Amino acid sequence: METLPRETIVDALEMRLREDILTGRHPTGSYLPPERELADGYGVTRTTLKHAFGRLVQAGLLETRHGVGTRVRDYARLGGADLLPMLVRHSPGWLGEIFEVRRSIGALIAGRAAEKATAAQCAELRELLAVVAAAEGGDPVQLADVEVHRALARATGNRVYTLLTNTLFNAYVPMRSHLVGPFLDPEAAHARLAPVVEAVCAGDGAAARAAADAYMSATERIMLDGLGLE
Structure with missing residues (x-):
């Protein structure tokens, strides 16, 4: 995975993850890789990753369960307008x-x-x-x-x-x-x-x-x- 530009790091990471979800790279119902692995792959810190996750959770694309992981939400079935x-x-x-x-x-x-x-x-x-x-x-x-x-x-x-x-x-x-x-x-x-x-x-x-x-x-x-x- 290509390292993201630092000047808009959370925005760029959110956009990349969102695109990967909507294109099916991370299918509905699947769990994302561990945070450390994702952060290393994108060349960001885990803090930055958590901020991006927070936005995508709020948007209805992800759901995070403590001790379990972060899963891609079925936005077509559960999402809103x-x-x-x-x-x-x-x-x-x-x-x-x-x-x-x-x-x-x-x-x-x-x-x-x-x-x-x-x-x-x-x-x-x-x-x-x-x-x-x-x-x-x-x-x-x-x-x-x-x-x-x-x-x-x-x-x-x-x-x-x-x-x-x-x-x-x-x-x-x-x-x-x-x-x-x-x-x-x-x-x-x-x-x-x-x-x-x-x-x-x-x-x-x-x-x-x-x-x-x-x-x-x-x-x-x-x-x-x-x-x-x-």
Whole structure:
């Protein structure tokens, strides 16, 4: 095994171990080699190794049992959505499945928001939508668009929808710069999203779901085209 650069030693070791787990070099259910052997192989101290282990335990990829050892966790069976950003970094192929969930959750949230949104929440949605049109540059427009979706989730009155929305957007973070296509033109981005907000504020659940589905499908096509995955 190649010695890791010292300037980012824990980060580099965490990344290397994570990659070895996700590629199956350390299979699910298997125990990692003894700490001294691993540390020597990577050219790090056992303290550094323990720090990297701690991060991977927190991420849900490893579990450590005192006196037994460190085992690779069955993250596909036991892991949560918080693993998505890491999995997307490992394999962009996860994006297709994330987009599928994005479409269904987005439509569900819009329909629910149409039933529950208050006048104050509609005013907030329209203000945030105006920011999308006024933003300059793909990244600011993309971030402004995200805030509209967060507000839509809040308007449902269900905090779980808000957390799900946050999780899906966090999953995009590793690839965000490659998914900026739908946001390069502020006016076009505003025009795609406006029907969702207007249907929600009109209290029309069916129209809100349809508008959200159209928005999600249109932006997904642009994003996948930018990634060369269509």
